[in-house]
Amino acid sequence: MMESGPLTGPVPTDGTADASHPRSAEPTGVPAKPNPAANGEIAGTFWRRFTFRRPLAALILQRLGLSVGLLFAVSLMIFGGIEALPGDFATTYLGQSATPQAVENIRKDLGLDKPWTERYVSWLGGAIQGDFGTSWASKNSVGEQISKRLGNSLFLAFFAALISVPLAVGLGMLAVQFRNRLPDKIINVISLAAISLPEFFVGYLLIMFFAVKFGIATFPATVYDSMSFTERLSAIALPVATLVLVVLAHMMRMTRAAILNVMSSAYVETAELKGLSMFRIIARHAAPNAVAPVINVIALNLAYLVVGVVVVEVVFVYPGMGQYMVDAVTVRDMPVVQACGLIFAAFYIFLNMAADILAIIANPRLRHPR
Amino acid sequence: MNLRSIPLSAWIGIAGIAIAIFCAVFAPLIAPFGERDVVGDIWLPAGGDFLLGTDNLGRDLLSRLIYGARTTIFVALAATVLSFSLGMLLSFTAAVVGGFTDQLFSRFNDLMMAIPTLIFALVVLAVLPQHLWILILVMAVLDSTRVFRIGRAVALDVAVMEFVEAARLRGEGSLWIIFREILPNTLSPLLAEFGLRFAFSILFLSTLSFLGLGIQPPAADWGGMVKDNKDGIIFGISAALIPGAAIATLAICVNLVVDWLMKRTSSLKGGRGDA
Numbered sequence: 001m002m003e004s005g006p007l008t009g010p011v012p013t014d015g016t017a018d019a020s021h022p023r024s025a026e027p028t029g030v031p032a033k034p035n036p037a038a039n040g041e042i043a044g045t046f047w048r049r050f051t052f053r054r055p056l057a058a059l060i061l062q063r064l065g066l067s068v069g070l071l072f073a074v075s076l077m078i079f080g081g082i083e084a085l086p087g088d089f090a091t092t093y094l095g096q097s098a099t100p101q102a103v104e105n106i107r108k109d110l111g112l113d114k115p116w117t118e119r120y121v122s123w124l125g126g127a128i129q130g131d132f133g134t135s136w137a138s139k140n141s142v143g144e145q146i147s148k149r150l151g152n153s154l155f156l157a158f159f160a161a162l163i164s165v166p167l168a169v170g171l172g173m174l175a176v177q178f179r180n181r182l183p184d185k186i187i188n189v190i191s192l193a194a195i196s197l198p199e200f201f202v203g204y205l206l207i208m209f210f211a212v213k214f215g216i217a218t219f220p221a222t223v224y225d226s227m228s229f230t231e232r233l234s235a236i237a238l239p240v241a242t243l244v245l246v247v248l249a250h251m252m253r254m255t256r257a258a259i260l261n262v263m264s265s266a267y268v269e270t271a272e273l274k275g276l277s278m279f280r281i282i283a284r285h286a287a288p289n290a291v292a293p294v295i296n297v298i299a300l301n302l303a304y305l306v307v308g309v310v311v312v313e314v315v316f317v318y319p320g321m322g323q324y325m326v327d328a329v330t331v332r333d334m335p336v337v338q339a340c341g342l343i344f345a346a347f348y349i350f351l352n353m354a355a356d357i358l359a360i361i362a363n364p365r366l367r368h369p370r
Numbered sequence: 371m372n373l374r375s376i377p378l379s380a381w382i383g384i385a386g387i388a389i390a391i392f393c394a395v396f397a398p399l400i401a402p403f404g405e406r407d408v409v410g411d412i413w414l415p416a417g418g419d420f421l422l423g424t425d426n427l428g429r430d431l432l433s434r435l436i437y438g439a440r441t442t443i444f445v446a447l448a449a450t451v452l453s454f455s456l457g458m459l460l461s462f463t464a465a466v467v468g469g470f471t472d473q474l475f476s477r478f479n480d481l482m483m484a485i486p487t488l489i490f491a492l493v494v495l496a497v498l499p500q501h502l503w504i505l506i507l508v509m510a511v512l513d514s515t516r517v518f519r520i521g522r523a524v525a526l527d528v529a530v531m532e533f534v535e536a537a538r539l540r541g542e543g544s545l546w547i548i549f550r551e552i553l554p555n556t557l558s559p560l561l562a563e564f565g566l567r568f569a570f571s572i573l574f575l576s577t578l579s580f581l582g583l584g585i586q587p588p589a590a591d592w593g594g595m596v597k598d599n600k601d602g603i604i605f606g607i608s609a610a611l612i613p614g615a616a617i618a619t620l621a622i623c624v625n626l627v628v629d630w631l632m633k634r635t636s637s638l639k640g641g642r643g644d645a
Contacts, residue, residue: 196621201614
C-alpha cells in the first residue's frame with residue numbers, strides 16, 4: 001500500500017514519471033534511456049512501446065482489461081458455480097412430492113435439459129445485450145424489470161452518496177484536527193457504535209420516530225412513474241438517511257486513518273520543523289498525498305453502498321434491484337437471481353477499478369510497482 | 371498484563387458479551403416461558419406478566435430473546451471459528467509454500483472477493499437447500515476470504531524471519547513450520563481480527579435471517595424476530611426494535627473489546643479488513 005517513505009524530490013508529475021520508468025521491474029527489460037520520448041528506436045512489440053511512451057494510459061488500459069476479465073470470471077462463477085452445486089432446480093421448484101413426469105416437463109420448459117455450457121453461452125450472449133431471459137416465477141422479461149428498478153436503486157444510492165461523502169470527509173478531517181482530544185474521542189465512540197448497528201435496525205428506528213411518532217416522513221417509501229421529482233425526494237428521505245448513517249461511520253473512520261497516516265509521515269514532520277505554517281503544510285505537502293487514499297476510501301464505500309441498498313430497500317419496501325433480488329431468492333427464481341447478482345457484482349468491480357485508477361492518477365508512485 | 375490496565379470501554383464490552391453468553395448457555399433455566407409457547411394476546415405492551423411484551427403470534431418476547439441469543443451466538447461463533455480455521459490454514463500454506471500454490475490461492479481469493487459478500491450469499495442460498503449447517507458453511511466460506519487476505523499478509527511478514535529460516539534449514543516440514551513457528555507469532559493480531567469477524571458474523575447472520583434466508587422459524591433468532599415483528603412498526607409497536615437493539619448491543623460490545631485488543635497489538639503489523 002501507500003507507505004509514506006520520504007520523497008526524493010518534488011512531487012513528481014506526469015513528466016517525471018517517464019524518466020524514472022526503467023526502475024520498474026519489467027520482466028521483459030526495457031533498455032534504460034534517459035529520454036525515451038525523443039528516442040524512436042525502441043525495440044519490441046507494439047504493447048511494449050506503448051507502455052514505454054504512455055505508462056499511465058497503458059496502466060489504465062491494463063486495469064480496464066483486468067476488470068473485464070474479472071467480470072467474465074465472476075459471470076462464470078455465478079452461472080457455473082450454481083450448476084456445480086448439489087440440488088436440482090426442478091425438484092426444488094416443484095417440491096419433493098412431484099411426479100417424475102412433471103419434473104421432466106418443467107426441466108424441458110425451463111431449458112434445463114440442455115448442457116450447461118450451451119446455456120451459459122446463450123445466457124452471457126443475452127446478458128451483454130441486456131437480455132436476461134424470462135423470470136421463472138412471473139414469466140416477465142427480467143431485463144425489462146431490471147431497467148426499471150436499477151434506475152430507482154441508483155437514484156437512492158446517488159443521493160446517499162451526495163450527502164455522506166462530503167460529511168464523512170469533513171468529519172474525518174475534524175477528527176484529525178482534534179486528534180486524541182475530546183471531539184475526536186466523541187466521534188470515535190459514536191462511529192464505533194454506528195458500525196455495529198445493523199441496517200434494518202437503523203431503518204426501523206428511523207421509521208418509528210420520524211414516520212410513526214412525528215409523522216414527518218412517509219412509509220413505505222414507494223415510488224412510481226407519475227410521481228414528481230420533489231415527491232420522489234420526500235419518499236426516499238428515510239431510506240437515504242439510513243444509508244448515510246450506515247456508510248458514514250465506516251467512511252469517516254477510514255478517512256481519519258488515511259489522513260493521519262499522511263500527517264504522521266516524515267516529510268510532514270520535516271515541513272513542520274522547517275517552520276512552515278499549518279495551512280501551507282496541509283495545502284502543499286499533505287493534501288496531494290492524502291488525495292489518493294481518500295479517493296480510495298470513497299470508492300470502496302460507494303461499492304459498499306451498492307450492497308447496502310439491498311437491505312434498506314427491503315426495509316422500506318422500495319421498488320429497486322435489492323428487493324427484486326431478495327424476492328427472487330425466496331422463490332428460487334434463478335434467472336432473476338443470476339441477473340441481479342451479475343449486475344451488483346459489475347457495479348462493485350467497476351467501483352473498485354475506479355478507485356484503483358484514480359489512486360494511480362493521484363499518486364505517481366503507484367505507477368511503478370516494485 | 372494486569373486487570374487494571376483494561377480500559378472501562380473494554381470492561382463494558384466484556385460484561386455485555388458475558389451476559390449474552392450466560393443467557394445462551396442457561397436459556398431454559400432463565401427464560402420465563404418456552405421458546406415456541408403462545409402465552410397471550412398478540413403484541414401486548416411491555417410490563418405485567420410479560421416483561422418485554424409479546425410478539426406477532428403472542429409468544430413471550432423476553433423468552434424468545436433469551437433463546438435467540440443461543441441460536442445467534444452459536445451460529446455466528448461456529449461460522450467464525452470455521453472461517454478462521456479454513457482461512458488461516460490456506461493462507462499460511464500459501465505463505466509458506468509460495469510459488470504456484472500461493473498464486474492459485476490468492477487469485478482465487480481475489481475472484482471470490484470481487485463479488486460482494488451479501489450478493490454472493492444470496493446467489494448461493496437461492497440454490498442450496500435450507501439447513502443450519504449449510505448456512506454456517508456458506509457464512510464460513512465467504513468470511514474466510516477476508517481471513518485469508520489478512521492471514522497471508524501477517525504470515526508473509528513472519529515467514530521471512532530468521533527463526534523460520536533456521537527451522538527450514540533444520541529440515542522441518544511445512545506443517546511444522548505453520549503450526550509451531552508461524553501460528554504462535556501471528557496469534558495476537560489475528561485474535562483482534564477474530565473478534566472483528568465475529569461481530570461481522572453476528573450482523574451478517576441477522577441480515578440473512580431478516581431477509582428470510584437465515585435461520586428458519588419457529589426457531590428464535592434475533593434477525594428473524596425483527597422480520598416477524600416488523601409489521602407492528604406501522605402501528606407504533608416497538609416489538610421489532612427490541613431484538614434489533616439486542617443485535618446492536620452485542621455487536622457494539624464485541625467491537626469495544628476488539629478496539630482495545632487492536633490498540634494493544636497495533637505495534638504488530640496486521641491490516642484491518644472491513645468488508
